[in-house]
Amino acid sequence: MTSLDDPMAELRAALAAAAAELRGSPAGVELRLDRPPRPEFGDFSTNAPLQLAAGLDAQPRAVADRLGELLGRVLGPDLDRAEVAGPGFLNLFLSDRFWRSSLATVIAAGERFGAGAAATPGTERILVEFVSANPTGPITVAAARHAAYGDSLCRILAFAGHAVEREYYVNDTGAQIRRFAESLAARARGEEPPEDGYRGTYVAELAAGIPGAADLPLDALTARGVQLMLAGVAATLERFRVSFDRFFFERSLHSEGAIRRTLALLDERGHVYASEGATWLRTSALGDDKDRVLRRSSGELTYFAADVAYHEEKLRRGPDRAIDVLGADHHGYVARMKAAWVALGGEPDRLELLIMQLVNLTEGGRRVQMSKREGEFVTLDELIDDIGVDAARWFLLQRSHDTTLDLDLALAREQSPDNPVYYVQYAHARIAAIRRRAGEQRIAAAGAADLVAGETSLHPSERALVRRLLDFPSEVATCATRRAPHRLTAYALELAQGFSAFYRDCRVVGAGEEGGDEAFRLVLSGACQATLARALDLLGVEAPESM
RNA sequence: GCCCCCGUAGCUCAGCGGAUAAGAGCGAGGGACUUCUAAUCCCUAGGUCGCAGGUUCGAAUCCUGCCGGGGGCGCCA
Secondary structure, eight states: OOGGGOHHHHHHHHHHHHHHHHHSOOTTOOOOEEOOSSGGGOSEEEOHHHHHHHHHTSOHHHHHHHHHHHHHHHHGGGEEEEEEETTTEEEEEEOHHHHHHHHHHHHHHGGGTTTTGGGTTOOOEEEEEOOOOOTTSOOBHHHHHHHHHHHHHHHHHHHTTOEEEEEEEEOOSSHHHHHHHHHHHHHHTTOOOOTTSOOOHHHHHHHHTSTTGGGSOHHHHHHHHHHHHHHHHHHHHHHTTOOOSEEEEHHHHHHTTHHHHHHHHHHHTTOEEEETTEEEEOGGGGTOSSOEEEEOTTSOBOHHHHHHHHHHHHHHTOOSEEEEEEOGGGGGGHHHHHHHHHHTTOOGGGEEEEEOOOEEEEETTEEEOOBTTTTBOOBHHHHHHHHOHHHHHHHHHSSOTTSOEEEEHHHHHOOSTTSHHHHHHHHHHHHHHHHHHHHHHHHHHHHHSOSTTOOSOOOHHHHHHHHHHHTHHHHHHHHHHTTOTHHHHHHHHHHHHHHHHHHHHOOOTTGGGGTSOHHHHHHHHHHHHHHHHHHHHHHTOOOOSOO
């Protein structure tokens, strides 16, 4: 997106131009345009005078005065007035001409509105690994949160202009897998799984789906079981609108000697030593609180060793950045992986390890129990059957990834305005209804109209709605850089609220007779609908035409 | 023993790379419109931003300590 597609970027540029005139080159200072809490403080406020005053050795309020004048010259009729406030803030009141031409800019940008926001800091090739749940059982609600988060993050990063690769790491070897296979074998023979095995009923069902399972060698049964389980997992994720570019199998690291090569490489670089019969990686030299075992005294490789090799492989593929979305139980693992990454020659900042917090399901305030041990856990399939994909994704995305999330099934099921996802979808559907009512002719006429030339004074609800629309590009950029899809749920809700208020105050179809501007309102509704649809798409939630 | 997350209105939570005067939804109370989808909107009440220090012209936001809640780790995967 160029600044020509983003009215706020143009406004910021105008501010920078005025500041530059005051001071030459405003290098090193961040000139911010904030949204004041109340309309009396204007449409936007800036701390620029405070920032500039220090370098100019002048009173901030005097600087604010002069900046206001300069800005008036740069913005011309777009600026209604500028007021100095507090210690040296400048409150800006934009004119209807600004709102009108801004809407025209948004419409001209079309599909590009809000896209490519990452261009300024630079686009990157980003490898995102998420879910990576062991193929020993169905996707749980905790993993569902990973799926929703990782997928939405990828959508946002891609929309912001990055090249994103989505990857699922499959732990298809090791002790857990062995227990899984043994449980399958037991079920196939009609026996109970071993004490430390997997006891869920799905194991028996899976075993029943493997011809001759009771007589297969354990290796073959393992391969078949993992394959079937993973197919089920992928199908569930597909249903949840989550897809991957690549499933990476841990087994391939063993069979192709990648782990051995990685260990040799680390040894060459002097990061490895032997002690107590085990082989260790000296992670403590790189920020970890102790060294970590790569090969146990028994000769067995650790899970960590495989993961180091996996990251060596990632590093060799040459992405600008790798993001690992990990479970809460992996937080102790962050320091050692980061150390390994650096030992492998990676730049520390190019590996991001994001820790997801847990999900609690509640039902009207009561906690719903989830116990994987007993095989009585809520699966993603069950969650989708209960509340639907849209509600599930929305509620799982609503909170920051690093905070514990309570999902109220009763609320998520509800089809009422109390339920935010329905509220937002309803606003979208309602706009669709208005446009159907208007008909193609009026919409075409509105599209051809000169919005800026409109004479009528805008209703406050119209201005407020345009302003919320203009927030979209920077909101997307923030969501991308802070890896924070949850902010988009808040934005979508605010935009929907803005539309609902506008809808109440302003007749759209046939507005001309009541003093409003039908063309402007049709175009505004359309832009609002498109932006709601885009925000929902980035969250992986559908935007219905009718409800 | 070590580590992570959280503590903001009655409830659920945004905000937390500092900045004028703290936000939303639900719940509570009051009201509007009788429509282009009432699956709506507006107003009111309600907060020592866990506590105590510190940095700063300025802290819910950054730092330190403490208290309370949740969770994790310690050649498991």
